[in-house]
Amino acid sequence: MGDVSIEDKFLFDLQGFLVVPGVLAPAACERLLASLRQLEARDYEDAWQEALGPGPAGRPTREQNRVHQVRLNGLPRLDAAFDGLIDHPRALPYLREFVGPAQLINTWSISKEQGAQPGGWHRGVPTSDYACSRGCISSRMFNMVYFLTDNGPEDGCVVALPGSHKSNFELAWNDYPGLEMPGALPVVGRAGDLLFFSEAVIHDGLPKTTPGRRSNLYFNYAHAHYNVMAREPRNRHHFYLPPQVRRRFTETQLELTRWMEYARWDR
Numbered sequence: 001m002g003d004v005s006i007e008d009k010f011l012f013d014l015q016g017f018l019v020v021p022g023v024l025a026p027a028a029c030e031r032l033l034a035s036l037r038q039l040e041a042r043d044y045e046d047a048w049q050e051a052l053g054p055g056p057a058g059r060p061t062r063e064q065n066r067v068h069q070v071r072l073n074g075l076p077r078l079d080a081a082f083d084g085l086i087d088h089p090r091a092l093p094y095l096r097e098f099v100g101p102a103q104l105i106n107t108w109s110i111s112k113e114q115g116a117q118p119g120g121w122h123r124g125v126p127t128s129d130y131a132c133s134r135g136c137i138s139s140r141m142f143n144m145v146y147f148l149t150d151n152g153p154e155d156g157c158v159v160a161l162p163g164s165h166k167s168n169f170e171l172a173w174n175d176y177p178g179l180e181m182p183g184a185l186p187v188v189g190r191a192g193d194l195l196f197f198s199e200a201v202i203h204d205g206l207p208k209t210t211p212g213r214r215s216n217l218y219f220n221y222a223h224a225h226y227n228v229m230a231r232e233p234r235n236r237h238h239f240y241l242p243p244q245v246r247r248r249f250t251e252t253q254l255e256l257t258r259w260m261e262y263a264r265w266d267r
Contacts, residue, residue, distance in 0.1 A: 004097040012098060013132050016165035017187060017197035023090045024192040029148045035081040036109055036148070036215060040070050048237045058234040068113040068208070074238035075107040075217065076245055082107065085219055087252040091144055094196050099142045101224035103259045105231065106239055111215040112156040116208040121173035121181065123164070124199030124220075130165045139165075140226060141199035146217040151189050156208030158187040158195065158216075165200035178206055221256070229263050240264075 012018040024032075044061035052058060061078070063071040075082040085091075086104055095102050129140035151157035161167075161183050171182070178184065186206060187195055197203065199220075208214060222228060228239060240260055249257065 004093050008094070009097065009135075009137065012094075012196065012198075013137055015160075015162040016130070016201035017160055017162070017195060018094075019187065019189050020090065020094070020194045020196070021189065022192050023088065023194040024146060024148075026192065029191045032081060032146075032217070033148050033215060035079050036072070036111070036217075039072055039078050040109075040111060052234055056234060058232075058237060061238075066116065066119065068116040070111050072109045073107075073235070074241075075109060076241055077238070080248055082217065083249065083253060085144075085146060085217060086256055087250065088194075091194060091196075092252070095142065095144070095221060098137050098139050098196060098198070099221055099223055100136075100138055102142065102221040102256060103224050103226070103228060104219065104256050105141075105222045105226070105228050106218075106220040106235075108218050108220075108238075109215060110205070110218070111213050112205070112208040113213055114208055114211050116156050116205075118159075118178055118204050118207055121176070121202055121204045123202050127164075127166055127168075127200050130198050130200040138223070139198040139200070140223045142221045143195075143197050143199060144219045144221070145195040145197070146219070147189050147191055147193045147195070148215045148217060149191050149213070151187070151193075151214065151216070152210070153186040153188060153206065154209045155214045156205055157189075157214075158197075158203055159184050159206050160187050160197065160201050160203040161185070162201075164202040165198045167202070173202070178204070224259070228259050 008018055046060050049057050059073050061073055125141045131138045162185055241257060
């Protein structure tokens with residue numbers, strides 16, 4: 001499995017994110033893309049939303065509210081093809097090193113076509129949820145983004161503010177679209193590369209101006225002390241994987257989803 005190099009620790013702590021090249025082989029990218037394209041073409045009833053009661057609906061399984069973009073939520077619920085990404089052997093050492101005792105909280109995909117626009121600058125957790133002390137990094141919430149296609153600057157790639165996981169000043173983020181944000185950096189890579197980033201990093205996606213479809217898979221983890229079920233209560237359906245899904249998991253995948261044994265969300 002291997003250890004995380006001191007250079008990678010240095011860069012992740014410095015920037016708040018890190019790209020590791022060549023994690024997925026081309027054949028693996030093609031298999032995952034084939035599964036994803038089939039799922040993106042389906043309709044989903046989302047009957048579970050009716051049980052939420054009054055108030056805003058939770059995220060649907062397939063979101064198409066943004067022009068030229070489709071998002072799928074709850075990937076392992078939809079297809080076993082994504083299970084191996086939960087504890088991919090090239091990713092697991094970084095997850096252990098940068099989070100500690102981690103638990104899978106959320107999974108989704110985003111595919112963009114030419115004309116897709118940015119979604120808006122945001123961070124998932126405050127800067128107080130990132131720490132590094134005595135050589136130990138702790139990211140309370142952490143994202144692993146598998147690039148299934150190339151992510152160039154014009155492909156609608158992630159754009160981030162290096163070091164913003166430790167920033168002490170705030171800007172009116174909406175005043176600075178895309179690369180107009182001071183310090184903004186496109187996070188580029190090739191198909192098969194894997195992006196790690198702390199959710200304390202301010203980030204967004206750039207517009208897609210190239211032809212073709214850019215597809216990324218997002219696996220979101222939290223420290224084991226984080227109360228997963230308190231986050232986005234109306235989207236718990238996608239967070240919680242029922243027993244019939246977890247029965248097919250490896251021992252490590254079960255460990256990384258252990259919180260689901262103590263919570264019940266059968267909708």
